[in-house]
Amino acid sequence: MTTSATHSLVNVRAMTQQDHDAWLPLWKGYNAFYGREGATALPDEVTRVLWSRLFNPIEPVFAAVAEIDGRVVGLVHYLYHRSTTRIEPVCYLQDLFTEPKLRGKGVGRALIHHVYEQAQLAGASRVYWQTHTANTAGRTLYDKVASHLGFIVYSKDIEPN
Amino acid sequence: MTTSATHSLVNVRAMTQQDHDAWLPLWKGYNAFYGREGATALPDEVTRVLWSRLFNPIEPVFAAVAEIDGRVVGLVHYLYHRSTTRIEPVCYLQDLFTEPKLRGKGVGRALIHHVYEQAQLAGASRVYWQTHTANTAGRTLYDKVASHLGFIVYSKDIEPN
Amino acid sequence: MTTSATHSLVNVRAMTQQDHDAWLPLWKGYNAFYGREGATALPDEVTRVLWSRLFNPIEPVFAAVAEIDGRVVGLVHYLYHRSTTRIEPVCYLQDLFTEPKLRGKGVGRALIHHVYEQAQLAGASRVYWQTHTANTAGRTLYDKVASHLGFIVYSKDIEPN
């Protein structure tokens, strides 16, 4: 079966500090996808702080990478936070990205399943994420592994004090 | 001006332990609105844990109430969590509810603005919330005080370990 | 009765941002008492960060001041943290200081009792602090309002990574 054969090539593992150089271009690619590039690029300071939090045991922020043939081709960042309607924490899968020319090989799906497993180990009972309504390619996958129940996001940026 | 006159009647303040009896029916009303009642009601244990977290100084979960003529008529619960794209925490306004017969008096708006102020004091640079796409009444207000930029929510409930 | 008459002059209240100028010399006096002055003074950056945390709702760090005749003459800083042997958080009263020429008027005792009340409201079941074994004046008070059960502190400063 083509699908499962392809699938078996993808290896997902926790990110380590040795992955920095493979991670950085994927992280920049992800941000460019959401328009954070050029004049509106994410400040380098934010990237540095994120990287240090990924390996700081008192920060509930985690990362994994997907490899094909030993090469890092995808990333996922996820974090935990409280919810008023659950005793246990919930897991927010904030960032997911696969190298564009390796799409369709099950990388995103494998990364999402890794987060499901980790969240379960951590005692969380829900994993959620956000995507843009126009992200058709992503949503084709998301509709298979999770549900959009009609909830949408409102946000307001506020000036620092 | 009718609006500002009406508006001036609403007083928002941090919730205290003395508000429990006024808070509980509003919390149940809110949950009923989202279908969590009867056989699918929120377990009492979740409500007890939430209440204790609202006053636990090491939990980043907060609440405020809105009063009209000294009577509690609305609630808001909000919490802070990490984001991979910001150095400072973000503020998730998770629950907002006004007694149905007191809608249209600026209660929801006043509660949201209170959260904006508190988030600013906390050094957060974004407040966000979720609502159902069909919540027309709520969205009329939300479109005035915040923005829906096209992001939608996917979620997956997972079995406890 | 002399004691209660003297005692009644002391007013303790939560610190506010307006107290900064009264707080700063007390904080410097407290640090000087522990030898943190001159070449070994606490960096100003630490003082700035502390001040901002005292008013940041997501930091479990709190402060109160004691006033005599409307003048701030004492400070207390306290914070909450986990304990492996308790479900609820514990309260660490880290800093306590009274203007030297106003000692013996019940300022320290009133500040400690304020922390006891706040810790109780917060659901904590223990308040503790550290002092140097040679702090005879302080220990005369501490032996009246708490207990030294024979526990001593070991510490190790480690180099940042």
Place this chain on the structure above:
Amino acid sequence: MTTSATHSLVNVRAMTQQDHDAWLPLWKGYNAFYGREGATALPDEVTRVLWSRLFNPIEPVFAAVAEIDGRVVGLVHYLYHRSTTRIEPVCYLQDLFTEPKLRGKGVGRALIHHVYEQAQLAGASRVYWQTHTANTAGRTLYDKVASHLGFIVYSKDIEPN
């Protein structure tokens, strides 16, 4: 050299959920050492909550075990909290215990050094713990790996609200 030869047998690693059955008797032994047994035993509920926090990614409470020949013979629990005199968190090594008949083999020392390494990764600049002044055996080790600078602990148990 006997010491280093003995030392090399001790393996320290992060605790996992699979360690529960090996951890529980050590935890009970530790509590018995501090007189928490029989009528004054730690409630089982506290032990259950502690265990769940050790694996909850939003709780800053951690554990490691020491193994000799693949058998768990020691435990350490440590947590992070704020300090008013430091920007970074401090690390409180709250519980340390070695199976009595395996004392003197470097287990305690190896566990303490593991905490030093983890604290450094977490960006903490101080590790501290408390011990009873009469714990002569423990203090022989502590005096080698840390310092008692004369600070002692006062505490007050308060009634829940």
